[in-house]
Amino acid sequence: MFKVIGIICILIGCVGWGNxxxxxxxxxxxxxxxxxxxxxxxRTEIAYGKHTLPEICLMLTExxxxxxxxxxxxxxxxxxxxxxxxxxxxxxxxxxFLKNQxxxxxxxxxxxRLPDRLGFQEETGQAESIGRLEAFLAQKxxxxxxxxxxxxxxxxxxxxxxxxxxxxxxx
Amino acid sequence: MCEEEILRLFPEKIRGRWREVAGQAEKLQExxxxxxxxxxxxxxxxxxxxxxxxRIVDRQEAAARQESAELEExxxxxxxxxxxAFADEIRQGFLTVQGGxxxxxxxxALLDGENRIVNLKYIRYLNIRIAHQVKGAADPLxxxxxxxxxxxxxxxxxxxxxxxxxxxxxxxxxxxxxTAYGRGINVSVVDERSEIAGSFLGIAQNDVGIRTDVLxxxxxxxxxxxxxxxxxxxxxxxxxxxxxxxxxxxxxANGCGCRLLATIHGGSLEEVLRKNFMRYAVEEGLFERYxxxxxxxxxxxxxxxxxxxGKPCLR
Numbered sequence: 001m002f003k004v005i006g007i008i009c010i011l012i013g014c015v016g017w018g019n020x021x022x023x024x025x026x027x028x029x030x031x032x033x034x035x036x037x038x039x040x041x042x043r044t045e046i047a048y049g050k051h052t053l054p055e056i057c058l059m060l061t062e063x064x065x066x067x068x069x070x071x072x073x074x075x076x077x078x079x080x081x082x083x084x085x086x087x088x089x090x091x092x093x094x095x096x097f098l099k100n101q102x103x104x105x106x107x108x109x110x111x112x113r114l115p116d117r118l119g120f121q122e123e124t125g126q127a128e129s130i131g132r133l134e135a136f137l138a139q140k141x142x143x144x145x146x147x148x149x150x151x152x153x154x155x156x157x158x159x160x161x162x163x164x165x166x167x168x169x170x171x
Numbered sequence: 172m173c174e175e176e177i178l179r180l181f182p183e184k185i186r187g188r189w190r191e192v193a194g195q196a197e198k199l200q201e202x203x204x205x206x207x208x209x210x211x212x213x214x215x216x217x218x219x220x221x222x223x224x225x226r227i228v229d230r231q232e233a234a235a236r237q238e239s240a241e242l243e244e245x246x247x248x249x250x251x252x253x254x255x256a257f258a259d260e261i262r263q264g265f266l267t268v269q270g271g272x273x274x275x276x277x278x279x280a281l282l283d284g285e286n287r288i289v290n291l292k293y294i295r296y297l298n299i300r301i302a303h304q305v306k307g308a309a310d311p312l313x314x315x316x317x318x319x320x321x322x323x324x325x326x327x328x329x330x331x332x333x334x335x336x337x338x339x340x341x342x343x344x345x346x347x348x349x350t351a352y353g354r355g356i357n358v359s360v361v362d363e364r365s366e367i368a369g370s371f372l373g374i375a376q377n378d379v380g381i382r383t384d385v386l387x388x389x390x391x392x393x394x395x396x397x398x399x400x401x402x403x404x405x406x407x408x409x410x411x412x413x414x415x416x417x418x419x420x421x422x423x424a425n426g427c428g429c430r431l432l433a434t435i436h437g438g439s440l441e442e443v444l445r446k447n448f449m450r451y452a453v454e455e456g457l458f459e460r461y462x463x464x465x466x467x468x469x470x471x472x473x474x475x476x477x478x479x480x481g482k483p484c485l486r
Binding site: 046050051052053054082083084085086087088115118119120121122123125126 | 178179182183247248250251252253254255256258261290
């Protein structure tokens, strides 16, 4: 009886680990899409509205993703409260937030260090520079989506197989 | 205006140095930053300096020198780290920040084939002009700006730094809210340099009255006609007339029945009326009052008020 319960627990554990990895991969794709969407919004606000970074942050407090929305809310509040330098607030906020997200280092850095790229003296050039980052994230998201199905199958197979092997070994 | 507003003009890491200067907010007129030169301020009409510890001193030898890198950081901060959003202002050589403070810029000009400035680079000189809203500044003038309960078209004259914009702002506020001499009227303001209303995110930071509409950041010529069509104002206010185009737009506005409130640089009424583009104003009697302002010994006041023929109403 205990052996059967043990086998079930091991199998559930391994499948659960597999599912967690799959969910992380999907979560990464979601983050990439959200970040791309935010960059797109920033690009259009710069190109067509010529808005400043604090104004854009204020507008982004209305985006759908609650995690990013909260970050922009905190940045806007801190900036409005004491007029602190927005690049520092942005970096600190997003470095802390993205650290715990299933993203690659270069993806995190690209987004967290975005204000460093806002030194252009003219809005078209500035928008184009952000457009390049947006294209990079779109490419990353595309690659991740393409590989996601195969990766999901592989992780699922490996997790079940690991569970079976562990069971056989422990028996 | 409070100390905090002055401190916010500077990046957080150097605010400590400007704390004592910010403490003089009410009397502070200008902060001049020049790369490699002493930090200079103008307080109550008197030039003073800031030493490395942030203390205000009278001797320039004791003053701290402005570093170029720090100057660039200040400029980025003033542009809210979004230089692209201020490209037009930088090209024109000034920008206006939250609170209506005007930042004058100088450096190396980049010219196009027709010798027009297309951009400024190596910006090494900043002149931060502190805007003050002085409610009640126009009190002595208000009785003279009404005739039979109606506001009369008025031109304010003074040299740079003479208090024209401050006076205009208070006149707008008072005639918009209504005074003992006449009821409140709709006033439209073309705030080309965001100095009158000091708009931020489209909202006037200065009190310009309850019946005032502001078109911010728009050229006077285009803005005046647009406001007349869109907002049907009873009075139209603009700052710093500077050419024949402005005068033609004012004539059109006058033809639409709007009262005009405007300012112009000049040392005296005679000097202003000698300007070529002012010919129309005189011939057509565009302004019914000319107010000459004077800034002597740090305090500004009214030097004289004249009617459309140039006869004194108050001297």
